[in-house]
Amino acid sequence: MHRIVNLTPHELTFIGSDGTTIAxxxxxxxVARVxxxxxxxxxxxxxxxxxxxFGEVVELPDPxxxxxxxxxxxxAQAAARAGRTDVFSPAEAILDEEGRVIGCRGLQLPV
Structure with a gap:
């Protein structure tokens, strides 16, 4: 089991394909930033x-x-270029009827 640390200023909501909240x-x-x-x-x-x-990533904890x-x-892209494999970003945003992000399907790792 992994510990997942959210380095964004917003709660992350992961929603399954059936519409239920996974996590x-x-x-x-x-808040990590470039x-x-x-x-x-x-x-x-x-x-x-x-x-x-764009320069260095700041506020990114050590692995x-x-x-x-x-x-x-x-x-996540800047961290990947620096050789980090432990920094992900939200994948496949899910929008409400008004176009606001309400969650995502999972995590993505830049290549």
Missing amino acids: RIPPSGI ASTSKQIDVLDGIPVFSTE EEDTVYVASTLV
């Missing part, structure tokens, strides 16, 4: 255009045995 994982209080810097490089029809450079982390897709 709910509360936020851990730590550091970034942006600078305006142009204006398009009055709208500023920015160039964004622990039998522990997986769930973060944003951007964080």
Whole structure:
């Protein structure tokens, strides 16, 4: 059995194909993110255009045995590029009638 640590600011709700809730994982209080810097490089029809450079992942705990982390897709991708295999992101969002995310089908591991 794995310990699943939610590194997002939202509760994660996993919903099975039959519509039942499989699991709910509360936020851990730590929010992993990818550091970034942006600078305006142009204006398009009055709208500023920015160039964004992404850097290191911050607030990502060190690997622990039998522990997986769930973060944003951007964080999971950056962690995978750094050789981490324990950082996942939510997979297959489930939306309500108004288009709001109410859960997901599972976890994804970037390749």
